[in-house]
Amino acid sequence: MTVTPFVREIPLVSIENVDLVYGDDGGAPAVAGLSMKVRKGEFLAVVGPSGCGKSTLMKLMTGLRIPQKGVVLVQDAHVTHPISIVGMAFQNPTLLPWRTTIENIMLPLEVVKQHKRRLRSHRTEYLQKARALLKLVGLEGVEDKYPWELSGGMQQRASLCRALIHEPELLMLDEPFGALDAFTREELWLAIRDIHAASGVTVVLVTHDLREAVFLADRILVMSSRPGRVSSEHTTPFARPRPLELLYDNEFNRVVQTLRDEIIRARLPVDAAGRLDNCHTG
């Protein structure tokens, strides 16, 4: 197993044997026996069949859902309520239309308690940081534009800046590039690659795009179908910084194919003994 040199072996997140049942779901667990770790500084991707519990995993890590069984630890502390060391970006950029781009990026500072107080006395410093983030994602000069004046890709770049403005320890990305065209998506892969390299932030990416997972991540977890748990783990043996040409590399495509085969198998029905149903495997 290859481990990238900057990764320290102290887990930032540790999920141990967790079951989560949604209240209005008739008692069937969304995830069961779910265990995984996120190492500080790593780029982790989570893939799996639709409905396997990837977003649920995000909610467990951030304290938006508390499991009925098992424990979730972040920085060695039991997660019992929503935590503030996280920045999040989703498929829909959800920028507020009545605020300019820079005002949207500053929003978490007005909400996260420890920054709120500091914002009043250090506003110029925070504005400089917001501008530096805009530059990092190639959005110089749009700070006074409103979201509806930006393309989808630009809005998603701005939402990445918003997720990073309070310098989170953990950046959670839930299908952030899913709604974008292929070229814009690849541009954003490079932006997030560079943000990770420059800031050392720990990233957890949930995605259906296996090429995206292999291109960006150090480690990829594959989840089983519902109830979700981690069924396998892969490390990506590609040197950084990774260029887009990697997408045409044979080894890269072999890893993508392996993941694809695993997810196809995870979607197949199993018999009572847990064996794949032969009728469907052919």
Ligand SMILES: Nc1ncnc2c1ncn2[C@@H]1O[C@H](COP(=O)(O)OP(=O)(O)OP(=O)(O)O)[C@@H](O)[C@H]1O
């Ligand atoms: N609030 C909720 N109440 C009841 N059931 C829920 C709730 N949220 C999710 N579920 C169910 O829990 C399971 C896991 O959902 P989750 O959104 O975590 O899956 P996912 O892997 O992210 O799905 P997708 O890949 O389609 O986005 C699904 O069967 C879903 O229907």
